Amino acid sequence: MLRRVIAAAVLGVAATATVLLSAGPVLAHGFSSTVYVDVTAGDAGHVRTSVELEYDLFIVSAADYEKDDPLFRAGTDAFEAEDDAAMGTALNAHRDSAVRYVTERFGVRSAGVDCVASPVGDFTTGVREAVPYATLILDWTCPKASDAHEVRSALFPDSETYIKGAKTIVTYELDGRTGSAALDTGQPSFSTGQSWEQRFGEFFLLGAEHLLTGIDHILFLLALIAGSRRLREIVLAATAFTAAHSVTFMLAALGLVDAPAAVVEPIIALSIAVVAAWHLWRLRQHGVHVADLESGGGHFSLDRAGWIRLGVVFCFGLVHGLGFAGALGIDEAFSWTLLWSLLVFNVGIETVQLSLIALVFPLLIVLRRRSPRAGLWTTGIISAGVSVMGLIWFVQRITQG
Known part of the structure; x- marks a missing residue:
């Protein structure tokens, strides 16, 4: 089953990968200034x-x-x-x-x-x-x-x-x-x-636009959605991701942390591949029961696997925060006014994330309930495709860094 899913995904992604590769280097945030x-x-x-x-x-x-x-x-x-x-x-x-x-x-x-x-x-x-x-x-x-x-x-x-x-x-x-x-x-x-509402509104829209136009962030979110078993699980994962990248984003804005793009960008690409591959690994281990919770679920209805995944997402979120900061060129201390604006930027990102989850995840739940096999194939193909693209970008960014 898993081999057929991966094979189908690789074939489906091959054309897209060829186009992206022929277009030149793929950076998480594009070449801007x-x-x-x-x-x-x-x-x-x-x-x-x-x-x-x-x-x-x-x-x-x-x-x-x-x-x-x-x-x-x-x-x-x-x-x-x-x-x-x-x-x-x-x-x-x-x-x-x-x-x-x-x-x-x-x-x-x-x-x-x-x-x-x-x-x-x-x-x-x-x-x-x-x-x-x-x-x-x-x-x-x-x-x-x-x-x-x-x-x-x-x-x-x-x-x-x-x-x-x-x-x-x-x-x-x-x-x-x-x-x-x-x-x-x-x-x-x-x-x-x-007014302050207008100023913050601009940064809110900037954050929303940054997520919607960043294919790496969209794929990371798709990997999270595909590998989540309950609505609460995906909401917690997305929120942990936002909380984590907000921490490093603000630390970068205060001039307390800094990391070169040559290190951050490959790790971001690798994080996409790892989160997507996580679901493929669980799919191979549990098959049609991949969406089941382990017995003895703890706080927030998360079992041990859910908590481990949440921790991994949080750690990767810390790295993504440095990527967000790099996208805006932030590595020095600014005024507190700008820091508040950057916080609103993160709120814009989180709002779009939760909106996409609200649109996509219910469809996945319905599909899983009506046809578990179709749900298995769908999440497997999405995860395999995202993992392939993440690995492609990882190799590109390592070789070009």
């Missing part, structure tokens, strides 16, 4: 922004946008040499091109009128997320006074084709308010006058 902006009140009524951009992407984008080949050559040479001083020199030698790229894609408005940017000092470089970042400080002169300012960002758009889904994380202390916002193609601007 995060821009960091800190907005404060400057001198003489100015608005001051500190803009941090990933150095190598900034060089390529600015040079292409401005048709500045010398900037590209000098910048990439300095980047490949890992020479911080040379990186700063390359940007400052081509200051006009680099500043123009930023100011034409990033801006501040007051009372509906664009503010005018003036660079403050030279470009500086540093390390963030274990990669070089460039920092540009701008003072904005606003022709019209207002009790709220609008900040917009279209830095590193998808149309440049170098990356996809770039985000700008903004923290601000301006107009008597403090807060944070996440800007992207779908939400390119925000106002400092927005």
Whole structure:
């Protein structure tokens, strides 16, 4: 029985795997980037922004946008040499091109009128997320006074084709308010006058979108659903997963933990394969009785197997939290306001998880009750397919790390 299930799953996944493999490297969160902006009140009524951009992407984008080949050559040479001083020199030698790229894609408005940017000092470089970042400080002169300012960002758009889904994380202390916002193609601007409900709503939607658009997280959830025997079991597993990744997510945001993507990404892929293979192993051990609970179930109606599985899911959730943090480029301490926003981000993830469980798991229960054999085949094929994809990604990320 199990061999036929696995064989059918492998055949079913083969075409998908071929497409994914031919498309190039598969990363848990895709090749993207995060821009960091800190907005404060400057001198003489100015608005001051500190803009941090990933150095190598900034060089390529600015040079292409401005048709500045010398900037590209000098910048990439300095980047490949890992020479911080040379990186700063390359940007400052081509200051006009680099500043123009930023100011034409990033801006501040007051009372509906664009503010005018003036660079403050030279470009500086540093390390963030274990990669070089460039920092540009701008003072904005606003022709019209207002009790709220609008900040917009279209830095590193998808149309440049170098990356996809770039985000700008903004923290601000301006107009008597403090807060944070996440800007992207779908939400390119925000106002400092927005309510806390609006700010948190953006991060809630960002968390929901992150789960729905992350195929690795969807497959991990499918593996959990397929291997769960009771609704309570899958809800506890999903909640344990969220609690675990929230812990490491927040620790990363506080700057207390950090792990390179070359380590985190393969473990995430392996976790997908292991959780899916867990059900296949139980299927081989118990056959048609795989959905039965062992005698002497304890708290929360979980037996020994259920508790072990819950512990495994929690441990893997800790690693996934580092993946979430890496997706937003979070590895340094932020304001408490942003930490609360990130907590709402996690609530968005959990809400989508529970919604998907509410949609899928009842169908699986009905199928198991009406046709145990069909339920066996369905969960076996899902688990085998997910396990295969997890192993494919694991090998890819190990060999490309």
